[in-house]
Amino acid sequence: MGKLFGTDGVRGIVNKELDIELAMKIGVSTARVLQKNKDNLTFLIGSDTRISKDVLKNALVAGILSEGANVCDLGVIPTPAVSFLIKKYGADGGFVISASHNPSIYNGIKVFNKEGFKLDDEVEEEIENIILNDFGLSKVENKVGKYEYKESAIDDYVDYLVGTIKENLEGLSIGVDCANGASFITAKKLFKKLGVDAKFINDNPDGYNINQNAGSTHIDGLKEFVIQNGLDCGVAFDGDADRALFVDNLGAEVDGDYILAMYGKHLKDAGKLKNNAIVGTVMSNLGLVKFCEKEGINFIATKVGDRYVLESMLANDYIIGGEQSGHIIFKEFANTGDGELTAIKILEIMRQSKKGLAELKGIMESYPQVLKNVSVTKEGKETYKDNEEINKCIKMWEEKLNGEGRILVRASGTENLIRVMLEGKNIEEITNICDNIVEVIQKEIG
Numbered sequence: 001m002g003k004l005f006g007t008d009g010v011r012g013i014v015n016k017e018l019d020i021e022l023a024m025k026i027g028v029s030t031a032r033v034l035q036k037n038k039d040n041l042t043f044l045i046g047s048d049t050r051i052s053k054d055v056l057k058n059a060l061v062a063g064i065l066s067e068g069a070n071v072c073d074l075g076v077i078p079t080p081a082v083s084f085l086i087k088k089y090g091a092d093g094g095f096v097i098s099a100s101h102n103p104s105i106y107n108g109i110k111v112f113n114k115e116g117f118k119l120d121d122e123v124e125e126e127i128e129n130i131i132l133n134d135f136g137l138s139k140v141e142n143k144v145g146k147y148e149y150k151e152s153a154i155d156d157y158v159d160y161l162v163g164t165i166k167e168n169l170e171g172l173s174i175g176v177d178c179a180n181g182a183s184f185i186t187a188k189k190l191f192k193k194l195g196v197d198a199k200f201i202n203d204n205p206d207g208y209n210i211n212q213n214a215g216s217t218h219i220d221g222l223k224e225f226v227i228q229n230g231l232d233c234g235v236a237f238d239g240d241a242d243r244a245l246f247v248d249n250l251g252a253e254v255d256g257d258y259i260l261a262m263y264g265k266h267l268k269d270a271g272k273l274k275n276n277a278i279v280g281t282v283m284s285n286l287g288l289v290k291f292c293e294k295e296g297i298n299f300i301a302t303k304v305g306d307r308y309v310l311e312s313m314l315a316n317d318y319i320i321g322g323e324q325s326g327h328i329i330f331k332e333f334a335n336t337g338d339g340e341l342t343a344i345k346i347l348e349i350m351r352q353s354k355k356g357l358a359e360l361k362g363i364m365e366s367y368p369q370v371l372k373n374v375s376v377t378k379e380g381k382e383t384y385k386d387n388e389e390i391n392k393c394i395k396m397w398e399e400k401l402n403g404e405g406r407i408l409v410r411a412s413g414t415e416n417l418i419r420v421m422l423e424g425k426n427i428e429e430i431t432n433i434c435d436n437i438v439e440v441i442q443k444e445i446g
Contacts (some may be wrong), residue, residue, distance in 0.1 A: 003125040004131065005300065008307070013101050014052040018107055020059035025110055027063025027095075028137065029130040031333060033123060034093055034113075035069060040145075042070040044086055044094035046153075047079040048182040048240045051207030052107045053097050060095060060109065061147060068143040069253030074153040077240035078182045079339070080338035081157040086333075088156060098240040101217045101325075104208045114333040118307055158189045164333050165344055167351045169377035170195030174347070175234035175247070176223045178232050179215025180205040183241035190340055196347065200374035201225055211238065216245040216326050216339075220247075223251040232350070233357045237339040243326035248357040256326040257288040259346060261364040263328075264320055265299060266349050271320075273297065281305070286406045286423040289365040304410075306337050343438035367405070368427040370434045374418045380445025381411050384418055393440045398432045407429060411439065418445075 005012050005328065007314065012018040026162030034039050044166040045052040053076075060408055061071050077094045086094045092114045099106035111119050111127075119127075127210060176191065176198050178184040184203045193196035201221065202214035211217060226234040233254075234247035246254035260278050261359060267273035277298040278286060284301065292299035292363050300318065304307040309321040313331050322328035327337035334341055350357060376384065384390060390409075398407055412419060420437050422430040 002130050004144070008100065008305070009096075009108050009110035009118075011106060011236075013105050014050075014056070014107050018056070018057055018109070019397050020046050022131070023059035023109060024063040025129070025131045025135055026111075027060040029063075029127045029135065030093070030095075030111055031064045031067035031069040032130060035067065035075065035263065038092065040070065040088055041092040041289060042089075042110070043074055043093045044072050044074055044082055044089065044150075045297065046074040046079070046082040046094070046182075047097035048099075048209060049076055049184070049205035049210050050097075050099070050104050050107050050239075051378050052104075054305075056097050056107055056109070060097070065145040065147060066138050068138070069144050070145040070321055071147045071165075073149045075144055075149070075158065075181055076185070077153055078338070078340065079110065080242050080334055080341065081153065081186065083112055083336045084157060084160060084334065085153060086112055086114060086116045088245065089150075090161070100242065101179075101211055101215065101238040103212065104153075104210050112336075117310070122329055122434065128173045131161060152187065154186055158186055158193065160211055160346060161190055161341055162193050164341065165194060165348055167346050168195070169344070171197065172233045172347055172351065173197040173229075174199070175222055175225045175229065175231050176200050176343075177204075177219070177236035178203040178213055179208045179211050179239050181211065181215065181239035181241060183237045183424070186241070187237070187340060191343070191357045193345065197227075199229060199231065203275065215239065216243055217248065219245055219253055222289070223247050223253070226360050227251045233287075233347075235339075235343040235346075238326075241339040242329070242337040243323075244342040245326040246343075246366075248361065250358055252358065254324050254357055254361050255285075255366075256324045257340060257366065258284045258361045258364055259326065259328055260322055261288055261291045261344060262349060262360050263330075264292070265295060265363055267320060268295060268297060274319045277316070278317045279318050281309060281323055282408055282410070283421065284324060285366050285369065287364050287366040290367075311337070319339050367423040367425060368430060370422045370430050372420050372434055372438050373412070374420060374438050374441045375444060376416055376418050376441065376445045378416050381416050381418065384411065384441070384445055386410075387444050389444050390440055391438075393437055397437065401433075405433075407433070407437070
C-alpha cells in the first residue's frame with residue numbers, strides 16, 4: 001500500500017490525517033487521472049452518517065467539479081449501494097465517504113472504478129503521486145462540472161436487493177442492528193418489502209454515535225435483544241453496511257466463516273459452486289478449512305483484506321468469498337462486500353431449508369482462537385521472519401500440534417506490532433503456546 005491509500009481507501013482522524021485539503025486533492029487527482037482517456041466524466045458520491053461527512057464531501061465535490069467532471073450525490077447510503085449504482089447509472093466511478101467500522105472521529109474516502117470495483121493499486125499510486133508531488137488546481141478557463149442530487153438512489157438499490165431473492169421470507173422475525181450507520185434507512189425499506197418482521201436497534205444516527213457500542217463490532221446488545229424478543233435470529237451491520245454478522249435464536253454469534261460455510265454448502269448441494277471453491281484469508285478459522293476438506297471443497301486463503309479476496313475471485317472465477325468479520329462477497333450479485341445482501345441470502349437459506357440458524361451453522365465446528373499483539377521495534381517488525389529463535393519456536397509448536405491446530409504470526413500493517421494467532425481444540429493448550437511464542441518474540445525483537 002502507498003502512503004495515503006490503505007487496503008480500503010484513504011482513512012484517518014478528521015482534521016488530522018484526513019482534512020478538507022486532502023479531500024479536495026483526492027477529488028482533483030482522481031478526476032484528472034481517470035479523465036485522461038475520456039472527458040466529461042460523472043462520479044457518484046455516497047456517505048455514512050458521520051458528522052464529518054458534509055465537510056469532506058463538499059471539499060471532495062469541489063475538487064472533482066474543478067476538473068470539469070460531474071458529480072451525482074446519492075446522500076447517506078451503504079458502500080455496496082454506490083458500487084452497484086455506478087453500473088446501473090452508467091457512471092464513470094464513485095466515492096464513498098466512510099471509515100466503515102471505526103469510531104466517528106475517523107473518516108475515509110473509498111474510490112471505485114466504472115465497474116464498481118475498488119481502484120487497482122497502480123491507479124491509486126498514480127493518484128497518490130499527483131497529490132504528494134505534482135499537485136496543482138486546474139487553470140482551464142470555464143472548465144467546471146455539474147452537480148446533481150439523486151433522490152431515487154436508495155429505492156433503486158433496495159429494489160435490486162429484493163430482486164435477488166427467490167424465496168418468500170414473510171413471517172421470519174429478526175433483530176437488526178444498524179450501528180447508527182448507513183443502513184438505517186435502506187434496511188427498513190428492504191425488510192419491509194420482503195415481508196420480514198424486523199425489529200431495529202441503533203437506528204437513530206446523530207453524527208457521533210456510529211459504531212458506538214453498536215453494530216458488528218459490538219454485538220452483545222443484539223444477542224440480548226434477540227433472546228428478549230424471542231426472534232428467529234439477528235443481524236448486525238457495520239457503519240457503511242458492507243459487512244454483517246449474525247446471532248442465532250439462542251444468542252450465539254455466527255461470524256463470516258460460518259456464513260461462508262453455510263452458503264458454500266448451499267451452492268455445492270445445488271451444483272452451483274463455481275470451480276468448487278470458497279475464498280477466505282489466512283485469518284479464517286481452521287474450522288472453515290476442515291469443513292471444506294470434509295465437503296470436498298477447495299479452500300483458497302488470501303492475505304487479510306477484502307480487496308485480496310476479490311482479486312482471487314476475479315482471477316480464478318470463484319463466486320463466494322469473504323472474511324471472518326462478515327465482509328462477504330457474493331460475486332453473482334455484487335462487486336464488493338454487502339451486509340444487507342448477506343443478510344437476505346442467509347434468510348433465504350433458512351426459509352428454503354426450513355432450518356434455524358443454530359441448526360444450519362452446525363455443519364462447521366469453529367476452533368477456539370487466541371490472538372495477542374506484541375510491541376516490537378520498527379526493525380524487528382521488518383526482520384522477524386528471518387529470526388532463527390522465533391522460527392525455531394514456531395516450528396516446534398507446529399510439530400506438536402500435528403495438524404490439529406494452527407499458528408499464524410504476522411506483522412501489523414499500520415503499527416509496530418507482531419500479531420500472534422493460535423487455533424486448536426484445547427483453549428488452555430493454545431493459550432500456553434501463544435504465550436510462549438509471544439515471550440520469545442519479546443525477548444528477540446521487543
